[in-house]
Amino acid sequence: MAMAFKMATMGMAVMEECKSSFMEMKTRRIHRYIVFKIDEGSRAVTVDKLGGPGEGYEDLAASLPADDCRYAVFDFDFVTVDNCQKSKIFFIAWSPSASRIRSKMLYATSKQGLRMVLDGVHYEVQATDPTEMGFDLILDRAK
């Protein structure tokens, strides 16, 4: 088994709230975004913050710390060129350069456990600074 996969699935627990919040976001659409964090002591991925349906991408970007890692999912609504209302869910691995290497390592090796629980993510983005998760980039990917 691949190293990171085994570490993420057997060395790290994903709290039930992560899955239930994601399901609420996907089916009932009551969250615009979810921010997840790792509690290293208890070795678990937990929900850090839920974004209300009225919030936007800027609110998510503002919720991510400048000096620590997080995972996030964002429900992106947009209208296609042929006037079709669409929704895509993005997964963002947030690893800002200013965060500690320990945090980067922890989040990078634990990602797959959470990703397996989040069934229904359309795109995945790795970001080390705000420009890498810019709105234009998301828009570009969703098209």
Place this chain on the structure above:
Amino acid sequence: MYGGDEVSAIVIDLGSHTCKAGYAGEDAPKAVFPSVVGSIDQVGAVEDIKPERDSESMSDSKNGIRSLDSEKTKTKRKLYVGSQALGYRRDHMEVISPIRDGIVVDWDIVDNIWDHAFRERLLIDPKEHPMLLAEPSSNIPQQRERAAELMFENYKVPALFLAKNAVLTSFASGRATSLVVDSGGGSTTVAAVHDGFVLQKAVSASPIGGEFLSECMMRSLESKGIVLKPRYSFKRKEIRPGEFLSIDLDFPNTTESYRLYCQKLIASDIKECVCRAPDTAYDDSGYANIPMTPYELPDGQTIEIGADRFKVPDILFNPSLVQTIPGMESFVDIAAGRGLPQMVIESINKCDVDIRRELFSSILLAGGTASMQQLKERLEKDLMEEAPQAARVKVLASGNATERRFSVWIGGSILASLGSFQQMWFSKAEYEEHGVSYIQRKCP
């Protein structure tokens, strides 16, 4: 499963130029010393000469490796490991490397290097600490088994893990997917990592590393009549207060390899002090009139370095420049090789179309040579010009020189200290139960 959280693990990154060793969880390696060793053949000596060691107990555990090595008869030799032992000139001492083209060719030397790290530098008993070894991205199964066997049989380590250089660098920068450009002392390796896995088909290596650039610098200076005099080859005498005279000393029994080793140390320092990657491809006419930078050699003589400041680093981007350096004309193969941007693009193009976009925007620069000034900016610029239009090129490198230089070791250090990693160790019990080939399953 090995419960390794109580004692700290030891992390070793044995590169082709430098060995980095230290405690897991720390942010820099405690011991950094050359991967080359001094060797004196003991011709005519009948006594069983063992490599120089402080500890008596070591000679017992040595017997294990002797039987492993019994297939090839070796001439008796005395090995000198570490910067200090190498810093002292000895008659007939050759400088030899255990690694050739990224592969260990002499395990006896590796054994001596590990031993030096454990007993003389870290002052630990290897029986008590799990070991994490960083390995080249395309290490072959036989080499991995040999390393595991040595660790378990000779050092009786309680647990072991082998992690790939590129994976460690990638994780240490928070990415499970990236393209790692590792420019070290002995070579430059480009490897694609996807979800924590090295994509073997997309690994490429070039022999142009720091060592090679140092040699180019040295030859170029020689062609201008500047000879780098190693510290051992002269004596400085104070003729008047504050005024020194250097007197050449003659040691006819100094080996050529030792002289070269010492000269390259000087050349390497010159390179680190004055070199920077040029913003655009180097050409003689454009750099003919640039201001000279002074550098003081160990013998007190001050030299002026001009165009070489830019020309030498540019060899990474344009290997054919090697042919224009007097004394380096024989490196025809290297001169015909690809430059760094081409290596990156070729590597990415060997990967699945779906991940190329992500790789272009996650190019990680690591290794000692990557700390060269302006290297990141130049690589990014060249790639932007040559990459497909839709790609968003992004070259990332730690702003901290120590982190850049030791990214592999630091990655291993943090990895081995994570709670979620402790289940990953290949334990002594598993080794005894399943045999050495089990390492391939435990550390894929």
